[in-house]
């Protein structure tokens with residue numbers, strides 16, 4: 555039986571990889587081809603009877619997500635074809651569910667109805683990482699998110715973009731960087747980064763977006779994740795006991811005086827560098843947030859600034875190879891992060907001209923932009939998410955140069 559094969563118990567907590575990956579991929583509504591591939595791994599190369607039972611018991615019969623019926627129908631169709639083409643027997647439950655979905659769901663349901671779905675993103679803590687922690691970390695963090703099937707809805711803010719998966723993994727890999735820090739996100743979209751931030755004990759989280767329908771969807775997601783919030787405008791956020799705040803913040807109209815009042819320790823952004831028209835406004839906002847110098851040093855656990863290093867000694871180091879230069883720039887960024895606010899911006903470079911334009915405008919605003927992708931500690935929290943290409947994302951560390 556499946557229950558024995560998946561590790562001594564049917565309880566969801568006892569499920570181990572690759573079965574856990576199959577369940578997580580299903581909950582995240584990964585493409586059917588990915589589910590089929592993981593299903594084959596579970597069955598040692600074939601979608602065996604045990605795998606079919608698991609798909610039924612743990613995935614399909616428990617599905618409660620909004621808008622999941624068309625997704626399940628499409629997955630069932632592919633999995634049945636796959637099993638049949640291998641000459642194996644398809645479990646009755648899978649046939650019956652497919653027949654039920656076919657008759658109850660009309661082809662044009664999606665076009666007429668709500669295009670919103672609930673995807674549940676499971677961050678699976680790597681085992682050695684959990685064991686290394688003295689305190690009991692949860693083995694997984696599951697984040698349900700209302701998203702749109704239309705990638706352009708809410709000015710693109712109602713879909714999950716790869717950079718937010720990357721930034722979320724970075725936050726969970728290095729929680730000490732964000733603990734007790736006031737964090738401020740630009741272009742928060744569905745809120746994944748903010749929800750991960752709220753799990754690493756920041757002193758405050760402010761999530762912002764310029765699109766009102768995206769903000770409304772973000773509020774739904776905070777509620778889905780049991781987070782209280784309060785909305786404000788850039789003209790004034792009410793001080794309240796809630797840690798997570800949402801703010802309508804179009805970069806074009808954000809006032810410098812309002813931004814200066816926010817004084818975050820850390821600014822974050824995922825997939826916000828893509829529209830050349832917005833870039834000067836985005837850079838102005840980042841620059842204003844990063845020039846608010848604090849009088850006391852920011853002590854950032856986890857950042858090890860090499861002993862005796864100062865900005866000057868780093869800059870004077872000559873005859874450096876390109877990897878030396880990368881490391882030196884990273885060390886300069888680390889050094890800056892101990893005394894002033896810094897930004898972490900994750901980005902997929904889809905158009906090199908747009909990216910270079912961002913770098914140019916940032917340089918003109920006295921911002922130092924450092925590609926720290928290779929330098930930071932990143933754990934793989936999403937091993938089941940075959941559609942996510944971590945290597946396509948760059949992580950930029952940004953700070954203001956006061957020299």
Ligand SMILES: C[S@@+](CC[C@H](N)C(=O)[O-])C[C@H]1O[C@@H](n2cnc3c(N)ncnc32)[C@H](O)[C@@H]1O
Pocket residue numbers: 708709710711712713714715716717718719740741742743744763764765768803804805806823824825826832835
């Ligand atoms: C590609 S989405 C990324 C969303 C989310 N960070 C993620 O990675 O999943 C870009 C986000 O930036 C927001 N945005 C775009 N232009 C903006 C502007 N001019 N002012 C404020 N927000 C803006 C959009 O509303 C959207 O939520």
